[in-house]
Amino acid sequence: MGIRTGRQYLQGLRDDRAVYVSGERIRDVTAYPPFQRTVTTLAELYELQHDPAHKPVLTYPSPTTGEPVSTSFLIAETAEDVARRVAGEELRAEATFGLMGRLPDFMNAMVTDAAVAAAYLAQHQPQFANNLVRYYEYCRENDLCLTHTLVDPQIDRSKGPAEQADPAAALHRVRETDRGIIVHGARMLSTLAPFADEIWVGPFYPRKAGEEPYALCFAIPIDTPGLKFICREPYDTGRSRFDRPVSSRFDEEDALAIFDHVLVPWERLFINGDIEASNSFLVHGAGYALLQATIRGVVKLRFLAGLACHLAEAIGRSAAPHVQAQLGELVAKVELGNGLLRASAQDVVAARREGLSLRALAAALWVFIPETQMRAAEIIRQLSGSGLIMTPTERDFDNPEIAPFLEQYLQGKGLSARARVRLFKLAWDLIGEQFGSRQLQYEWFYAGDPIFTRSRFYRSPVVDNYKQMVMRLLETAN
Ligand SMILES: Cc1cc2nc3c(=O)[nH]c(=O)nc-3n(C[C@H](O)[C@H](O)[C@H](O)COP(=O)(O)OP(=O)(O)OC[C@H]3O[C@@H](n4cnc5c(N)ncnc54)[C@H](O)[C@@H]3O)c2cc1C
Numbered sequence: 001m002g003i004r005t006g007r008q009y010l011q012g013l014r015d016d017r018a019v020y021v022s023g024e025r026i027r028d029v030t031a032y033p034p035f036q037r038t039v040t041t042l043a044e045l046y047e048l049q050h051d052p053a054h055k056p057v058l059t060y061p062s063p064t065t066g067e068p069v070s071t072s073f074l075i076a077e078t079a080e081d082v083a084r085r086v087a088g089e090e091l092r093a094e095a096t097f098g099l100m101g102r103l104p105d106f107m108n109a110m111v112t113d114a115a116v117a118a119a120y121l122a123q124h125q126p127q128f129a130n131n132l133v134r135y136y137e138y139c140r141e142n143d144l145c146l147t148h149t150l151v152d153p154q155i156d157r158s159k160g161p162a163e164q165a166d167p168a169a170a171l172h173r174v175r176e177t178d179r180g181i182i183v184h185g186a187r188m189l190s191t192l193a194p195f196a197d198e199i200w201v202g203p204f205y206p207r208k209a210g211e212e213p214y215a216l217c218f219a220i221p222i223d224t225p226g227l228k229f230i231c232r233e234p235y236d237t238g239r240s241r242f243d244r245p246v247s248s249r250f251d252e253e254d255a256l257a258i259f260d261h262v263l264v265p266w267e268r269l270f271i272n273g274d275i276e277a278s279n280s281f282l283v284h285g286a287g288y289a290l291l292q293a294t295i296r297g298v299v300k301l302r303f304l305a306g307l308a309c310h311l312a313e314a315i316g317r318s319a320a321p322h323v324q325a326q327l328g329e330l331v332a333k334v335e336l337g338n339g340l341l342r343a344s345a346q347d348v349v350a351a352r353r354e355g356l357s358l359r360a361l362a363a364a365l366w367v368f369i370p371e372t373q374m375r376a377a378e379i380i381r382q383l384s385g386s387g388l389i390m391t392p393t394e395r396d397f398d399n400p401e402i403a404p405f406l407e408q409y410l411q412g413k414g415l416s417a418r419a420r421v422r423l424f425k426l427a428w429d430l431i432g433e434q435f436g437s438r439q440l441q442y443e444w445f446y447a448g449d450p451i452f453t454r455s456r457f458y459r460s461p462v463v464d465n466y467k468q469m470v471m472r473l474l475e476t477a478n
Contacts, residue, residue: 002067003059004143005050006043012145012197013039015223019194019255021231029194034234034251041249042145042195045092045103058088062141072108072292073140075116079349085109085288086345089295098300099250099430099439101293101446102191107146107200109292111139111219113285114202114270120284121270124277132270135219139198146219147196149187149257150204160207161214171201171259172213173273180265181272183216186258191442193229193255196222201257203271203278204448215278217271218264226262229255235435242394245426247435254438287348287358290365293447294344297369298337304376304430305330311427312383314420316413326379333372340364359460366453373443377431387424388432397421 004012010030019026026032030039049058049070059068071088074081089105096103115136122129139146152161152170161170171185187201200219207215220227232254235247271277309327312318318327343360350356381388390410397403397418412420430436444450457463 001142002062002065002069003049004046006047009043009046009143009145010039013195015221017194017223018228019231020229021234026194033238034236035194035253037236037249038251038253039195041096041100042104045095046143048092048095054091057084057091060084064137064141067141069140070105070108070143072105072288073112073136075112076286076288076348077352079346082291082345082349085291086295086341089292090299093296093299096250097246097303098296098298099246099303100252101296101442102147102252103292103296104145106289106292106296107148107196108139110148110202110285110289111136111146111200113282113288116286116288117281117284121277121281124274125272128270128272131267135268135270142197144197145192145195146198146200147190147193147222147255148200148202149190150202151188152205152214153186153188153256160211162211170214171216171257173216174213174261177263180263181269182261183218183259183264184261186256188256189254190229190257191254191446192252193222193257194231194253198222199227199257203281206279207275209275212273212275215271215273215275216269217278217281218269220262220264220268224262226260228258228260230258231255233434235433235438240394242422243425244429244433244435245422246429247433251435286352287344287361290358290361290447291344291348294341294361294364294369297365297373297443298334298341301330301334301337301369301372301376304373304380305334307423307427307430308376308380308383310423311380311387314412314415314423315385315387317383323383326383330376330379333375337364337368337372340368357460359457359462362453363457365447366450367457370444370447370450374440377436377440380427380431384424384427387420388428391421391425391428 013030014028017029019029029035048054055068058071060071060074062069071084074085076082076085092103092105115133118129118132121132155164155169161167161172164170169185171183171187174182174184190199193199198219198221202217203215234253235251239248241248271281308330312323312327317323340360341364344364347358347360351358392406397406407417410417410421428436430439447453
């Protein structure tokens with residue numbers, strides 16, 4: 001089949017999926033008003049692949065059919081291949097201003113990583129490795145959109161899933177049948193779930209002996225019987241694009257994924273209780289998912305830096321030295337991000353060729369990007385003052401009784417009141433409103449807890465080199 005059109009993508013979402021919002025089951029997610037504008041954004045991304053101006057960047061010929069398929073499925077062996085992945089993913093991230101963390105690209109990249117890791121899995125269970133490669137090809141050829149869920153419910157984090165008061169709460173294998181395994185329990189979160197074709201359940205936390213029923217990896221269609229998604233409140237409340245410039249288009253949704261005695265067919269199972277495979281599977285990928293997340297994060301930083309500069313200029317503060325220092329700090333950090341992105345792409349090439357570790361990529365993703373997103377939001381708040389809050393609605397501007405006052409009192413430096421308010425509304429939607437607060441929470445946690453992930457750097461072998469340097473100085477000081 002190859003790349004889908006926007007219409008084909010939308011058609012695929014009209015199935016028997018069990019998606020709940022505010023206590024109501026949503027029969028057609030494409031027609032539900034709070035979801036409609038986000039599914040339109042996603043459909044536009046599918047459509048973009050058919051645009052002759054972008055098709056060469058966004059697609060490559062399928063190794064099995066020769067038909068165009070998304071570059072986010074490319075198993076990149078060379079520097080040129082990795083550059084193709086970066087170009088395609090950067091284009092889609094730019095199209096959404098870096099605001100959708102779980103663009104289909106992300107899971108396409110993760111499934112491609114999994115296909116690379118299949119070589120490792122084959123040493124454990126060859127039939128599951130074959131399943132994985134076939135599944136990757138299926139996603140690639142059908143241009144599927146996936147959600148994923150890796151984390152057990154946050155009930156009592158001081159204990160593993162088997163030690164919880166209710167050991168049946170976390171997703172686990174209940175029994176095996178001739179058709180597959182029956183699983184039951186929940187995982188959280190599952191971003192993009194209402195808008196996806198399939199769900200990927202993967203390993204994330206290290207599992208230990210006794211947790212075999214929880215050590216699972218599989219993928220099934222969203223409309224599989226027994227699978228239910230309970231969504232958080234949507235942030236698109238139907239307000240105009242003027243009033244909510246980003247939540248009206250980019251709310252990718254998050255859901256609790258509930259598996260109520262769900263059948264996972266044998267051919268969709270990739271890990272079934274193998275603790276060692278579950279714990280080491282992810283590190284045998286190629287780093288494509290991490291690279292996609294880094295690209296998306298850096299694109300968003302560019303957008304935030306641009307926005308901060310506009311805000312300062314709109315209120316005539318951009319000449320103040322301390323404001324320039326804050327803006328300069330952000331722009332410099334974007335440059336660091338761009339550099340880390342280039343180094344990350346090289347890391348991916350080197351890792352494929354020589355088995356080196358993905359240190360620059362990991363540093364970008366686990367340390368630099370979450371911290372810089374937080375810092376950018378802080379700078380935007382600090383330099384905006386009350387402008388972030390005093391943002392009347394589009395309907396206020398449409399009321400002739402008050403519009404002239406707004407035009408007079410809310411104008412900016414060389415900007416009409418409408419243009420100035422529009423800018424600050426964008427900033428508030430992006431960092432303050434429900435959508436904005438969720439963005440910050442997402443940026444901090446989506447790749448795991450950055451406080452804990454960064455401790456891996458202290459444990460990395462390179463630390464010995466740094467410590468030896470100190471000893472070298474001390475030895476020559478004698
Ligand atoms: C908006 C959003 C979207 C997400 N989307 C997805 C998705 O699509 N798919 C998916 O699989 N996951 C998703 N996640 C979940 C994400 O993977 C987790 O949030 C992340 O792994 C952290 O786990 P947690 O939320 O359970 O927090 P916890 O791990 O419970 O952390 C909570 C607190 O406990 C502390 N803590 C953690 N570990 C320890 C420890 N060992 N000792 C002491 N303190 C500790 C942390 O520092 C933190 O302060 C999403 C999260 C967010 C916020």
